[in-house]
Amino acid sequence: MIGLKDIEQARARIGEVVVSTPCLASRTFSEELGVQACFKYETLQLTGSFKVRGAYNKIRALPPSEVARGVITASAGNHAQGVAFSAAQAGVPSTIVMPKTTPLIKIENTRRLGGRVVLIGEVFDEAYEEARRLEAEEGLVFVHPFDDEEVIAGQGTIGLEILEQAPGAEVVVVPIGGGGLISGIAAAVKAVRPSVQVYGVQTQAAPAMAESFQAGHVVPSQVVRSVADGIAVKRPAERTFEYIRRYVDGVVTVSEDEIRAAIMRLLETGKTVTEGAAAVTLAAVAAGRIPGVAGRQVVMLLSGANIDVAVLAHIIDRSMAEKHRAVRFRTNVPDRPGALAELLQVIGRHGGNVVRIQHDRVFMHAGFWEAQVDITLETRNEEHIEELRQAMGERGYQVELPD
Numbered sequence: 001m002i003g004l005k006d007i008e009q010a011r012a013r014i015g016e017v018v019v020s021t022p023c024l025a026s027r028t029f030s031e032e033l034g035v036q037a038c039f040k041y042e043t044l045q046l047t048g049s050f051k052v053r054g055a056y057n058k059i060r061a062l063p064p065s066e067v068a069r070g071v072i073t074a075s076a077g078n079h080a081q082g083v084a085f086s087a088a089q090a091g092v093p094s095t096i097v098m099p100k101t102t103p104l105i106k107i108e109n110t111r112r113l114g115g116r117v118v119l120i121g122e123v124f125d126e127a128y129e130e131a132r133r134l135e136a137e138e139g140l141v142f143v144h145p146f147d148d149e150e151v152i153a154g155q156g157t158i159g160l161e162i163l164e165q166a167p168g169a170e171v172v173v174v175p176i177g178g179g180g181l182i183s184g185i186a187a188a189v190k191a192v193r194p195s196v197q198v199y200g201v202q203t204q205a206a207p208a209m210a211e212s213f214q215a216g217h218v219v220p221s222q223v224v225r226s227v228a229d230g231i232a233v234k235r236p237a238e239r240t241f242e243y244i245r246r247y248v249d250g251v252v253t254v255s256e257d258e259i260r261a262a263i264m265r266l267l268e269t270g271k272t273v274t275e276g277a278a279a280v281t282l283a284a285v286a287a288g289r290i291p292g293v294a295g296r297q298v299v300m301l302l303s304g305a306n307i308d309v310a311v312l313a314h315i316i317d318r319s320m321a322e323k324h325r326a327v328r329f330r331t332n333v334p335d336r337p338g339a340l341a342e343l344l345q346v347i348g349r350h351g352g353n354v355v356r357i358q359h360d361r362v363f364m365h366a367g368f369w370e371a372q373v374d375i376t377l378e379t380r381n382e383e384h385i386e387e388l389r390q391a392m393g394e395r396g397y398q399v400e401l402p403d
Helices: 004-014 027-033 051-061 078-090 104-112 124-138 149-165 180-192 208-215 238-247 256-268 276-286 309-322 339-349 382-394
Strands: 023-025 036-041 071-074 094-098 116-119 171-175 197-203 250-254 297-302 326-334 353-360 370-378
Touching: 004 051, 004 149, 004 180, 023 149, 027 036, 027 276, 036 149, 051 078, 051 149, 071 078, 071 124, 078 094, 078 104, 094 104, 094 124, 104 116, 116 124, 149 180, 149 238, 149 297, 171 180, 171 276, 180 197, 180 238, 197 208, 197 276, 208 238, 208 250, 250 256, 250 276, 256 276, 256 309, 276 297, 309 326, 326 339, 326 382, 339 353, 339 370, 339 382
Parallel strands: 036 297, 071 094, 094 116, 171 197, 171 297, 197 250
Antiparallel strands: 023 036, 326 370, 353 370
16 A cells, blocks of 8 residues: 555656645635535646546656556546546557546547547446456556556645645545545545544445445445546445545445535535536535534545536526526417517516527417417526516416426
8 A cells, every 4th residue: 555655756756747736715615514614626737637646647657668558548537638648748649448428528638638539338337348458459558547556646645735735624525436536635644644534425326435435345336327427436446445444534425416506506606617526525515424524624625627518507507497597487379470579578577588488389289379488587586486477477378387
């Protein structure tokens, strides 16, 4: 197992390229959560994720005879970009095997950084198997996303930075997929300041490490599609499980709804774009999953910012509807000129802002001399929605809220 010396060596090795990202306190989140909230912004790291730390350390530590053969890895996206960037810095080719479900932004960024991308399978484990096959077939050097001592040491440099930037830290909360990130951070934190507690967070869609931690041995789990795609790993490594068993104080899970809500809170309140795998730390603290944190200084690691724009847009739309800041009405209007304009005048007088409208005279359930209108509106709150509904009803429109 790596120790503090290995992590310090990694820090010296990667210092030429890797950014020391900020760790900042948040008054707003502190008041909201009842803790002294701090965020470690690996969202501002090169390639938009912490993964470049471990990848760069691994590739730079390889003997020249090995690295010249070229490197290969399997990744859901962030490690892919870290390897592609690091290999390009070392002047060697890289091959990245990614699940087909990987967000497009991560695929395109990996290619832009110089990686040869191979898409296969629906989850990380299927991509991993193909990468191992290509490793043997093409004689490449495999750079594991988490089951590697040099990778773990590189990720551990975050732990050293947290302790320096937040000297009053009492609890550190870290996302877990395969476990390389929390292994390195926990090893660093416990070596320097053993009193600091370290908790890991997984999505309930891929809870292998949480179940393994509870069982006391590695337990594979089923994985379903998750907004936290970067930590959707079916089976953790024996190596990382041993670090977690030794150094980590607890592993908890959060739901997909809690992750989506955390993404929105970080976007709206924190003015920070995060991917689902990063937002799990805020989700866990907000949901009260981390025990005994009231009033204590809690550092939440925001591990990456590489969320697909289409996914983010969908999360925003869903959140707007859930918070009553958007609504969709269905009603019928007479099938004659000017009828739609009359409906819109009613809505406009009461402050409804039209986002989308569908006027259907054929494929609908209205009467023969009517047209069906589905209209999506921006609204202020639940009371505003009711005001609009009543105003339309008073003018003779029968209003439904379609599924």
